[in-house]
Amino acid sequence: MKRRGDEAESHIRFSDTAYRACGQMIAYASAHHQSQFRVFSFSIFLFGEKGRLLRWDRSGVIYTEPFEWTTEPDTLLEFIWRFNFLSDIERGHDTTVTPVTDNEAEVALPKLKRYPGLENTKKADLQRFLIHDDRSANGDLRVYITPSAVWDTGGLFGRSTFGYIAYDVASTNLVYLKDFWRTDLPGIEKEGDIYCKLHDAQVPNIPRLGAAGDVPLSPECTATASFATQRTRTQDYLRIPGGEHEWCPGQPHVDPYVHYRLVLETLGKPLSTFKSTRQLCEVIRDAIVAHSAAYERAQILHRDVSAGNILITEEGTGMLIDWDLSKQVHKGVEEGPRQHSRTGTWQFISISQLREPRYTAHEVSDDLESFFWVLLYQIAKCRGSRMADVSKHMQLVFDEYTKSSQDHLVTGGNGKIVCLADLYLDRGIVEELLTTADGLVNTPCVE
Structure with missing residues (x-):
């Protein structure tokens, strides 16, 4: 420089x-x-x-x-x-994911094809994942066979998350496999550890946890007590005033990340597949019960309530997933934000967090407000309405944002304030959505 x-x-x-x-x-x-x-x-x-x-x-x-x-x-x-002359690891390849063998494909395909949407899966679609379980004393790796990702948050930087329906070779059951890069900062726990605390506190309406742990740098290195993990390096080159890294321009916010995988043994369907407004409300209610129990019994705040994080189980009940952004809270103690960016999914973030995330800690009231926005979003988005105003109002309420020309801070929430004033997505539009959608019930309170 x-x-x-x-x-x-x-x-x-x-x-x-x-x-x-x-x-x-x-x-x-x-x-x-x-x-x-x-x-x-x-x-x-x-x-x-x-x-x-x-x-x-x-x-x-x-x-x-x-x-x-x-x-x-x-x-x-x-x-x-x-x-x-570099090896695959030195070139950046993840060597814990490999092609499946013929024998593995033979046992996994029949099970995977029974899952809705995977009926046409072929051997060429499959890959073999290795997961190290943090709770394993001998460093063994568990094997999972997966087709293509069923969801992907996209992007390169930050918490890009991939989700898979996977065949567990050990149990022969279908499971969810979540693959993402967790933030490696003080005070931010691994999602698997959070699930263990929730289960110890007997929190209802959450999935059963399977294997969970940091991804090793290579399959061979887990035999050591403190094996090398896949982690980012960019943060090591930040500019330190007066230090050795004077070439880094500006003062960018760069968080360190560690590759992480976990398995959930309870399968569920997306919230958008609800069969009636009654079921929609009951499933969201079940998620609120899980949220409340986690907060009261384990002092854990979810902090990422969204439509994608509420699933419908095979029994038709609701469960709350994705606790990787959750936080251990201390009631009665004021705490500031742990990261420079807000947490949550934009469409469902509370008004106060959208308007000023830098100096406002995420509180339980923010999560409870997010449940309301999830309910309203599902009613407006999934009712199959042809009303012209709905699409425009959805954008004004859920996608509205403003970018500051001075510090480039992105804020929002104005559309949601106008919505609560009964102007965007007003009561008349919502009532019409609830009474005119083809094939669905007339009100949230009747079968």
């Missing part, structure tokens, strides 16, 4: 062209990490007679200073030569 007086000059000229180029590179890297099982990846960016080398992971990107690749090609050629 060049120095100009006491000010550090950025490596990048922040022009419109530079922003577009950066956005394009991020899109390519995101697609790369979504289509392959990767811990990190390298890329080469050539622009005119100059080039850069880049390393991407879930925390961000590390890049070199520009080099002249046409007149002084040594940097580029040496990188390619060294890359040629």
